[in-house]
Amino acid sequence: MKELKIESIFQVYNDLNELPNDISILMNRAIEARSKAYAPYSKFKVGAAILLENGEIVAGNNQENVSYPSGLCAERTAIYYAGSQYPDSKILKMAITAASSNQITKNPIPPCGACRQAIAEYEIKQDSPIEIFFMGEIGSIMKSNSLSNLLPLLFDKSAL
Numbered sequence: 001m002k003e004l005k006i007e008s009i010f011q012v013y014n015d016l017n018e019l020p021n022d023i024s025i026l027m028n029r030a031i032e033a034r035s036k037a038y039a040p041y042s043k044f045k046v047g048a049a050i051l052l053e054n055g056e057i058v059a060g061n062n063q064e065n066v067s068y069p070s071g072l073c074a075e076r077t078a079i080y081y082a083g084s085q086y087p088d089s090k091i092l093k094m095a096i097t098a099a100s101s102n103q104i105t106k107n108p109i110p111p112c113g114a115c116r117q118a119i120a121e122y123e124i125k126q127d128s129p130i131e132i133f134f135m136g137e138i139g140s141i142m143k144s145n146s147l148s149n150l151l152p153l154l155f156d157k158s159a160l
């Protein structure tokens with residue numbers, strides 16, 4: 001028996017003012033997208049904005065459904081739109097923000113497990129990392145240099 005230790009390193013920015021200008025622009029697009037989320041059941045609105053290599057920014061938000069599992073997270077709404085509209089443009093960065101109507105979300109909200117798996121698919125497809133920045137409604141922003149940081153021991157096609 002041996003142990004395997006897997007470490008992840010994240011950068012933490014104190015607030016929006018500390019972000020580099022291009023990320024600040026991207027996060028503001030995510031905030032704008034968040035405001036348009038359809039989340040009547042959870043009242044938890046999430047916005048995601050993606051910067052593509054061709055300079056385009058595409059954004060999405062969570063879309064809920066009365067049949068709960070039929071809804072979709074913001075990150076997958078955005079990344080599937082990017083994949084469907086710009087299949088040949090690499091995804092460089094993603095900014096995510098979440099806000100609840102029950103409380104002020106101060107902690108950075110990372111993508112859920114299903115979204116991590118979906119984002120991983122595009123990292124593998126394009127063979128280059130996607131930078132992920134995530135925050136709550138206010139407060140600090142965390143950065144991961146690659147999705148793989150957020151999803152160790154990834155299930156990939158080598159297993160098929």
Ligand code: THU
Binds near residue numbers: 062
């Ligand atoms: N949600 C996202 O949009 N992204 C995540 O990564 C976590 C959860 C949404 C799904 C649902 O509409 C609401 O937040 C509450 O789970």
